[in-house]
Amino acid sequence: MPADSNMKILVVDDMVTMRRIVKNILKQLGFANVEEAENGQEALQKLRADTYGFVVSDWNMPVMTGIDMLRAIRADEKLKSTPVLMVTAEAQQSNLVEAVQAGVSNYIVKPFTAETMQEKIGKIFK
Amino acid sequence: MHNQAHKLYEELGELARFVESAMAAISEVSPQIMSSTTQLPTAASHLSDLSKMTEDGALEVMRLTEMLQESHGQAVKELSAVVETLRAMDCTTLVGRLEKVTSALAQDDKHLTEIMTTLSFQDLVAQRVKKLVTILNEVQGKLMELVVVFGLQQNNRASTDSGTAGELLKQLEESKTTAMQQKVADDILAQFGFK
Numbered sequence: 498m499p500a501d502s503n504m505k506i507l508v509v510d511d512m513v514t515m516r517r518i519v520k521n522i523l524k525q526l527g528f529a530n531v532e533e534a535e536n537g538q539e540a541l542q543k544l545r546a547d548t549y550g551f552v553v554s555d556w557n558m559p560v561m562t563g564i565d566m567l568r569a570i571r572a573d574e575k576l577k578s579t580p581v582l583m584v585t586a587e588a589q590q591s592n593l594v595e596a597v598q599a600g601v602s603n604y605i606v607k608p609f610t611a612e613t614m615q616e617k618i619g620k621i622f623k
Numbered sequence: 624m625h626n627q628a629h630k631l632y633e634e635l636g637e638l639a640r641f642v643e644s645a646m647a648a649i650s651e652v653s654p655q656i657m658s659s660t661t662q663l664p665t666a667a668s669h670l671s672d673l674s675k676m677t678e679d680g681a682l683e684v685m686r687l688t689e690m691l692q693e694s695h696g697q698a699v700k701e702l703s704a705v706v707e708t709l710r711a712m713d714c715t716t717l718v719g720r721l722e723k724v725t726s727a728l729a730q731d732d733k734h735l736t737e738i739m740t741t742l743s744f745q746d747l748v749a750q751r752v753k754k755l756v757t758i759l760n761e762v763q764g765k766l767m768e769l770v771v772v773f774g775l776q777q778n779n780r781a782s783t784d785s786g787t788a789g790e791l792l793k794q795l796e797e798s799k800t801t802a803m804q805q806k807v808a809d810d811i812l813a814q815f816g817f818k
Contacts, residue, residue: 510746512678512745512746512749513678513682514678514681514682514685514742514743514745514746515743515746517682517685517739518685518739518740518742518743521685521688521689521692521736521739522736522739522740525692525732525736557750586746586747586750607743607746607747608740608741608743608744608747609740609743610737610740611736611737611740
């Protein structure tokens, strides 16, 4: 199933610079319908209130971390099939294992390139 | 029995001398400990400022990059329309040249996207700064414990101003208050006839 360029995407990061970078790359890749959240809790509220095709999330955030948000998504009957791409500086093997066990769809280590994001999105929607 | 008591007495004496010399040593460094304790919150504040400054800088570069991406997009659209018209008129040489320009613009777009992604350094810097601030706060807590446990004398004025760290922090504080916005500087220069 190729990625639908009209689908709504949620970018979750506490850093405004990272949200803007991810949003910009997604726009370059043809995804213009992008919304933002500053932490996992805010993201869950948005996800429960609307329909999103895809989530791009950071790991380290105040209030609710990306990994806790991912677990909450996978535990939610309505949201559990939403693809979640983690974009994080947590490059330790244990973190990656934890994310995979929690049901992450793919994982990008910062700093990253637009090509990497394109490749990962392509893999998620293959 | 008498020998044992004498040995114990000697050991206690040795212990007392050790405690006394340890207390003297701690007392000797007490101004530095007090100085460090009082300077740490300022150092943490400067680190947070650093994070904010890099964020502001990155956001400004992003704003300009996005403006360029936008105008490139418009230029490519316009060029495509011109190419189509010229193609209909069978102007192959001009079409070829314009296609080269379009290709160069596409290459520039790639570079602009690279500029955007390179700015993710700011996020990595901010995360490290956050960790350093946490460490500084922990160290400050430990130093405060030391101050309370050993009852070190406070001499804030003298200690804060002493040492290289104190001097550097003082310079940073001064640079903060003497830093000037360009607009304010221009306004002042204008009052002196600069245009």
